[in-house]
Structures are given as C-alpha cells and as structure tokens.
Amino acid sequence: MGWLDRVHDQVDTLSHARALQEASRSAESYTLLERVIRTTSDPAARADAMVQRLSALINLGRTAEFTRAIEEASAAVRDLAEPYLHGHLNALAALAAHHQGALDRCVTHLVKAARALNAVDDPDRDTAWGWHDLAMAYSYLSFHGYALGAIERARQLGLTAGIPEETFAAPGIRLRNAVALDHNGDSDGCLRVLRDVATDLAQFVHSGRAGRLRPSSLAAYGYSAARQAALGDTLEPIGDAVPSRLLTHGGDSARARDLRQLGMVCLAVADGRPIEAVARLDTIRVSTETLGAAEPARLRSIALARAGDHPAAHRADRLAFRLAAQRNDRLRDVYIDGIAARIDHEEMRREAARYEGEALTDPLTGLPNRRRLERYITAVVTRGERVVIGVCDLDGFKAVNTRHGHHSGDLVLQRIAGVINRVMRRGDFVARYGGDEFVVVLPDTGMTEAAEVARRIEAAVRNEDWESLVPGTPVGVSIGFAEVSGGSGLRDALSVAFEQADREMLRAKSRPRAS
Numbered sequence: 001m002g003w004l005d006r007v008h009d010q011v012d013t014l015s016h017a018r019a020l021q022e023a024s025r026s027a028e029s030y031t032l033l034e035r036v037i038r039t040t041s042d043p044a045a046r047a048d049a050m051v052q053r054l055s056a057l058i059n060l061g062r063t064a065e066f067t068r069a070i071e072e073a074s075a076a077v078r079d080l081a082e083p084y085l086h087g088h089l090n091a092l093a094a095l096a097a098h099h100q101g102a103l104d105r106c107v108t109h110l111v112k113a114a115r116a117l118n119a120v121d122d123p124d125r126d127t128a129w130g131w132h133d134l135a136m137a138y139s140y141l142s143f144h145g146y147a148l149g150a151i152e153r154a155r156q157l158g159l160t161a162g163i164p165e166e167t168f169a170a171p172g173i174r175l176r177n178a179v180a181l182d183h184n185g186d187s188d189g190c191l192r193v194l195r196d197v198a199t200d201l202a203q204f205v206h207s208g209r210a211g212r213l214r215p216s217s218l219a220a221y222g223y224s225a226a227r228q229a230a231l232g233d234t235l236e237p238i239g240d241a242v243p244s245r246l247l248t249h250g251g252d253s254a255r256a257r258d259l260r261q262l263g264m265v266c267l268a269v270a271d272g273r274p275i276e277a278v279a280r281l282d283t284i285r286v287s288t289e290t291l292g293a294a295e296p297a298r299l300r301s302i303a304l305a306r307a308g309d310h311p312a313a314h315r316a317d318r319l320a321f322r323l324a325a326q327r328n329d330r331l332r333d334v335y336i337d338g339i340a341a342r343i344d345h346e347e348m349r350r351e352a353a354r355y356e357g358e359a360l361t362d363p364l365t366g367l368p369n370r371r372r373l374e375r376y377i378t379a380v381v382t383r384g385e386r387v388v389i390g391v392c393d394l395d396g397f398k399a400v401n402t403r404h405g406h407h408s409g410d411l412v413l414q415r416i417a418g419v420i421n422r423v424m425r426r427g428d429f430v431a432r433y434g435g436d437e438f439v440v441v442l443p444d445t446g447m448t449e450a451a452e453v454a455r456r457i458e459a460a461v462r463n464e465d466w467e468s469l470v471p472g473t474p475v476g477v478s479i480g481f482a483e484v485s486g487g488s489g490l491r492d493a494l495s496v497a498f499e500q501a502d503r504e505m506l507r508a509k510s511r512p513r514a515s
Contacts, residue, residue, distance in 0.1 A: 002124030009042035024251025061254025087116030222246025229270035480504025
C-alpha cells in the first residue's frame with residue numbers, strides 16, 4: 001500500500017498537483033494545493049498538500065515563504081506515523097535550509113530525511129520522489145557521492161513503480177559536480193564529467209526517449225553543453241538537442257531561469273563574443289545556490305581570457321577559487337563545531353543527541369564514511385547479492401604531507417574522491433575508509449569486472465595533473481579486490497574479504513610501476 005492509498009480526500013487533485021510539478025508548472029500546482037489545504041478535513045490530505053506546497057515554493061524560488069511553510073508542514077506531519085512523509089519533508093527542508101544559507105540545519109535535515117526514507121516498509125513512487133529530492137539536497141551541498149547514491153535509489157524505486165528511467169536522469173547532479181571541479185582548478189576533470197553528461201543525452205535522443213525527460217533535466221543538459229563549449233570543446237551535434245533550445249526548458253523553475261541566464265553567457269563565449277558575455281554577467285542576477293557562488297566569477301574569468309585581458313581573467317579566477325574555498329570551509333565548520341552545539345531548540349537538541357556517533361559522511365570529501373560503508377555492505381550481502389569490495393590506498397601521499405603540508409594533503413584527498421567517483425559505474429558505492437584509504441563496493445559484480453574497474457581508477461589517477469596541485473610529489477593508487485563469500489557468519493565473511501583485499505592492495509603496491 002502506497003502513501004496516497006492512505007489519503008481519503010481529494011486524491012485526484014493531489015496527484016494532479018504532483019504531475020504539474022514534475023512538468024515544471026509549480027505555480028499552477030501551488031494554486032491547487034492551497035485549495036486543498038483550505039477545504040480538506042482529512043489530516044493526511046492536508047499534510048500531503050503542505051509537503052507538496054513546500055516543494056512548489058522551493059521550485060519557484062520564493063525563499064521568504066520557506067520558514068513558515070516548513071513550520072506549517074511540520075505541524076501537519078508531526079502526528080502522522082508515516083516515515084515517507086517525514087522523510088520527504090526533511091529532504092525538502094534541507095533544500096530550503098541550503099537556499100537560506102543555514103548549513104547546520106541543512107545537514108540535520110539530511111540526516112533525518114535519510115533515516116526516515118530508509119524506514120519506509122512499502123516504498124512506492126512517492127518514496128522514489130522523496131529520494132530524488134534528498135539527492136538534490138545532497139548535490140547542492142556538494143556531497144556528490146551521496147547524491148549519486150540517493151538518485152540511484154530513486155531510479156530503482158521508480159522503475160519498480162513504473163516511472164520511466166528518464167524521469168530520474170538528474171543531469172543536474174553531475175553538472176554541479178563538474179562545475180565544482182572547475183571552481184577548484186580541475187578543468188580537465190570538469191570536461192570529462194560534462195562529456196559523460198552529453199553521452200547520456202545522446203543515448204536518450206538516439207533511442208527516442210528524450211521526449212520523456214523532465215523539463216528541468218533538459219535545462220540542465222542545455223547548460224552542461226553550453227558550459228562544455230565555453231571551455232573550448234567542440235560539441236558533437238545531437239539531433240535537434242542544441243544548447244540554446246534545451247535552455248528554454250524548465251518552466252517556472254527558479255533554478256532553470258538561473259541556468260538559462262548563465263547558459264547564454266557560456267554560449268556568447270563559445271560563439272566568440274566574450275565582451276557580450278561579460279556585459280551579460282554585469283546585468284543578470286542568479287542565486288548563489290544554483291551552481292555555487294563561484295560560477296559567475298569563473299565564467300567571467302573564461303570570458304576575459306577569451307577577450308585577451310589575462311590580468312583581469314586571473315583576478316576573476318582567484319575570486320572564483322576563494323568563493324569555492326569559503327563554501328568548503330563553511331561546510332567543514334558545520335562538522336568540526338558539531339551540529340548539536342548549534343541547535344538551541346530543546347526538541348532539536350534531543351533529536352541531535354540520538355545521532356551522536358551516527359554521522360555517516362566524511363566531512364572532508366563528502367563521501368560516505370566507514371560506518372555508512374559497513375551498513376551498506378551488510379545490507380547488500382544480507383539480501384543475498386553478489387558483491388566485490390576494493391581497497392584503494394594512495395601512493396606518495398606521505399610525501400605530499402611532508403613537502404607541502406596537511407592542507408595540500410586534504411586537497412589531494414578531495415581530488416582523489418572526485419576522480420574515483422567519476423569513473424565508477426552506476427550503482428557502485430565509494431567511501432572514505434580512513435586516512436588515505438578508500439573503499440569501493442561493486443554489487444552484482446565478479447572479479448573480472450572488478451579488474452577493469454581497477455584499471456579505470458588507476459588510469460584516471462595517473463592522468464590527473466598532480467604537478468600543478470602538489471609540484472614534485474606524484475600521486476598514484478594501489479588497489480586490491482576481493483569477493484565477499486556467503487556463509488553462516490556475515491561479520492566473519494566481511495572481515496575475511498577486507499583482509500584479502502588489503503593483501504591484494506599491498507601486493508599491487510609492491511609491484512614495479514611503469515614510468
């Protein structure tokens with residue numbers, strides 16, 4: 001039984017409101033939901049309408065109304081024992097808190113959303129949308145690994161519920177990952193991700209499924225292509241899916257409007273009109289949360305460099321890097337200082353106490369941490385699925401810390417996390433195990449496929465430009481894989497697999513490398 005089966009009033013109207021939001025017609029949806037809230041006497045219908053109304057407000061960018069909408073939705077949901085509703089509300093509240101710049105509240109809502117959605121006994125299409133919105137919140141907070149995991153969960157639940165795969169294509173998640181790489185000086189990595197996004201769009205177009213993509217996805221594909229062109233790539237034609245046309249999609253979404261305005265800047269640069277691009281940047285207003293505060297400064301740098309004003313381009317690039325670093329520092333402070341210490345409300349303090357020792361994300365890289373990794377592997381093996389685990393240990397990392405200091409070491413770890421994430425397959429899981437050690441989990445995979453994944457990781461790490469980041473200290477990776485064997489003792493089987501993978505990693509580390 002799905003969530004809407006528990007609603008007894010105006011179900012058709014609530015379903016229609018959902019469909020309107022999926023089609024990026026949130027203003028129309030908002031009007032319908034206000035009518036339900038005014039007229040219904042069913043607590044479940046009222047709660048559902050208020051959660052959906054919050055979603056519509058976020059899509060429309062009506063930031064001033066977020067706080068009141070969250071308070072009213074929380075009051076309506078509080079007495080309903082429905083984990084989906086609590087999970088979806090917290091996912092949306094995390095998005096709202098992020099747009100308001102309240103990172104501590106955002107992270108708290110993320111924790112609560114994931115716990116509630118994981119507790120749903122009979123997940124349905126609404127639960128899939130809850131995971132989708134949680135993935136968006138992770139992505140905006142730069143937890144790219146978590147975002148990819150959540151959107152994959154949404155995609156799988158959606159397929160089971162009859163939602164086409166294209167609905168949860170979510171190119172915006174990888175787009176934000178790409179521009180974050182560029183803001184931190186990794187333009188090659190950015191281009192690799194953008195090219196992967198373009199490949200996905202081409203597959204949808206050539207298979208005749210592009211018409212089923214959501215308007216917001218089309219806008220993200222358009223910006224991805226425009227950004228790729230601005231960085232100097234020659235775009236391969238993909239039918240009539242040209243960037244300028246894709247950018248017109250997105251309906252009344254505030255984020256789509258931002259992508260449209262920034263996308264026209266990118267296209268002006270790509271078309272050899274950099275002065276026009278700079279002029280556009282001087283007149284547009286976009287949310288700093290759509291693609292990060294650094295994106296306008298980075299585009300200005302690209303345009304000025306194309307115009308030949310290299311000193312001004314360098315200044316703009318420095319600003320972009322500082323803005324990106326400030327964002328990372330703010331996020332790190334949330335974890336270092338502790339969420340609980342920032343929450344004054346007694347009820348929130350009690351809830352935060354329940355999370356003590358339960359943080360599931362590595363604050364430096366944004367990847368799942370060791371605790372989340374162990375839970376994930378346990379869940380996969382318990383379901384009887386075949387799984388291979390890989391231990392990845394960095395080569396040369398001690399020399400980085402010794403020669404350049406621990407701050408540079410942190411930058412290397414962040415870069416490695418992004419590199420590994422980029423080359424993993426859909427459905428694979430990546431975590432930071434501790435220190436300079438990462439673990440990858442490959443569900444439904446054998447050792448032959450694992451060897452290919454290892455080659456891809458090794459090649460990607462080898463091809464990174466470490467010289468510009470930590471001169472004179474090359475960075476590599478050694479990888480060992482092992483299959484988790486079934487049996488009577490799950491904990492023993494995991495322990496044996498980890499020990500075997502670790503031994504294989506050490507053997508790889510001792511083998512001579514090609515120069």
